[in-house]
Amino acid sequence: MSEAGVTDRTDLLGLDRPALVALCRDWGEKPFRGQQLMRWMHRRFESDFESMSDLARGFRETLQARARVSAPPVISDHLASDGTRKWLLDVGQGNAVETVFIPEVSRGTLCISTQAGCAVNCLFCSTGKQGFARNLGAGEIVGQLWLANRLLGARRAELAAAAAAAGGEDGAPDDHDRIITNVVFMGMGEPLLNYEATVTALRIMLDDHGYGLSRRRVTVSTSGVVPMIDRLRDDMPVALAVSLHAPNDALRDRLVPLNRKHPLAELMAACRRYLERAPRDFVTFEYVMLDGVNDGDEHADQLLELVRDVPCKFNLIPFNPFPEAGLLRSPPERIKAFAQRLSDAGIVTTVRRTRGDDIDAACGQLAGDIVDRTRLAQRGERRRVAIARA
Ligand code: SAH
Ligand code: SF4
Numbered sequence: 001m002s003e004a005g006v007t008d009r010t011d012l013l014g015l016d017r018p019a020l021v022a023l024c025r026d027w028g029e030k031p032f033r034g035q036q037l038m039r040w041m042h043r044r045f046e047s048d049f050e051s052m053s054d055l056a057r058g059f060r061e062t063l064q065a066r067a068r069v070s071a072p073p074v075i076s077d078h079l080a081s082d083g084t085r086k087w088l089l090d091v092g093q094g095n096a097v098e099t100v101f102i103p104e105v106s107r108g109t110l111c112i113s114t115q116a117g118c119a120v121n122c123l124f125c126s127t128g129k130q131g132f133a134r135n136l137g138a139g140e141i142v143g144q145l146w147l148a149n150r151l152l153g154a155r156r157a158e159l160a161a162a163a164a165a166a167g168g169e170d171g172a173p174d175d176h177d178r179i180i181t182n183v184v185f186m187g188m189g190e191p192l193l194n195y196e197a198t199v200t201a202l203r204i205m206l207d208d209h210g211y212g213l214s215r216r217r218v219t220v221s222t223s224g225v226v227p228m229i230d231r232l233r234d235d236m237p238v239a240l241a242v243s244l245h246a247p248n249d250a251l252r253d254r255l256v257p258l259n260r261k262h263p264l265a266e267l268m269a270a271c272r273r274y275l276e277r278a279p280r281d282f283v284t285f286e287y288v289m290l291d292g293v294n295d296g297d298e299h300a301d302q303l304l305e306l307v308r309d310v311p312c313k314f315n316l317i318p319f320n321p322f323p324e325a326g327l328l329r330s331p332p333e334r335i336k337a338f339a340q341r342l343s344d345a346g347i348v349t350t351v352r353r354t355r356g357d358d359i360d361a362a363c364g365q366l367a368g369d370i371v372d373r374t375r376l377a378q379r380g381e382r383r384r385v386a387i388a389r390a
Contacts, residue, residue: 009068012041013146014139016203017210027066029059035209041069042142042210045150071143072097077151084356087151091116091140095133097188099144101152101180102355109182112144114198115189120223122245123255124288126322127188136189138200144187145211148180183213186221186241192228202236215239215279221286226262229270237277241284241315242267246294247302255294264306271310282311282348288319289330289338300341307347314342314349 020034040046047069049060072089079085085101095116102109119132185191191198204210221241246252252259271283289295316339319329335351342349
């Protein structure tokens with residue numbers, strides 16, 4: 001059998017179990033090999049077919065010639081002082097996406113991207129400002145989880161070695177430095193506008209032979225693609241977060257342009273329908289706090305009216321400013337008062353802690369920076385990714 005070029009080989013990371021089983025059958029193997037392959041890749045994070053010791057030699061050779069297990073290359077790796085870690089990944093043709101790991105005491109959350117850029121173009125979002133480049137494939141989406149697992153494992157080994165070299169007793173850091181217990185689709189892009197790849201990635205994340213995550217521990221965040229909220233409910237009802245950001249259509253039309261297509265009444269109805277199948281009995285509404293724009297008491301009161309029939313929680317996000325936004329973060333006391341008003345009315349409300357501030361770990365920030373630098377770089381006829389690596 002002649003060897004295919006690396007890029008011509010089938011990338012196995014983006015294949016769910018039925019697809020892996022079908023592939024094995026097509027290549028003359030028993031269907032259960034698909035399951036084995038899945039476990040090697042997603043439970044042991046293996047990419048080298050030679051190490052997959054319980055596969056027959058002939059099959060390993062076939063895989064070597066015709067398949068690959070590869071996630072997008074890492075352009076840069078940033079570790080913030082609070083333990084938040086952010087990777088910038090090269091998805092080709094000068095495009096980069098980001099993946100962020102946020103360790104907390106009782107869980108570790110990985111925030112992943114679904115598109116390079118985003119077409120929704122929300123007023124306050126630096127990803128939106130970059131425009132839309134392309135959808136990520138399922139392999140590139142699930143590849144972020146695969147890669148983070150590998151890299152966090154590698155970090156653990158490094159720390160252990162460093163501690164041992166320094167004469168420490170036990171070099172292994174706390175497990176929560178590395179264990180991914182939750183996944184949120186809150187990186188770059190609108191997951192429900194890349195529906196097929198998002199659902200395939202979800203299927204692999206939830207599969208017992210894949211990552212085995214429960215539906216409650218995986219959250220898809222959407223700006224409100226109503227028809228796709230219904231499809232997700234039917235196909236793969238995971239926890240749902242909806243980026244609300246405004247309590248009335250006039251303001252939301254400005255902040256989240258998609259609202260002109262799917263206005264608030266439709267969106268609230270879709271949330272209610274979703275809750276019939278959702279793994280949690282509430283929707284999380286995200287609400288970015290913009291000084292003087294959407295943060296008044298009157299906005300809180302309108303919100304309470306809007307969500308009256310939708311069991312929900314609120315997550316207030318202090319706006320993360322970027323140079324060309326022309327918007328400001330609400331002052332802390334305003335955010336507190338707004339949260340209090342919602343809580344007083346009986347709605348569980350949290351204010352998102354800003355994590356990884358020293359590495360710009362908020363939505364779209366670092367990749368946005370790269371696009372800016374690229375524009376400068378292109379004038380000098382240098383490649384975007386090369387600049388990002390510099
Ligand atoms: N496209 C999806 C998921 C990615 S954005 C969505 O919009 O829901 C993830 C969250 O980050 C959204 O709630 C989004 O509104 C928020 N966000 C975007 N830009 C931000 C900024 N500059 N500061 C704070 N939050 C921001
Ligand atoms: Fe896209 Fe979400 Fe950013 Fe809006 S907030 S532009 S939907 S990534």
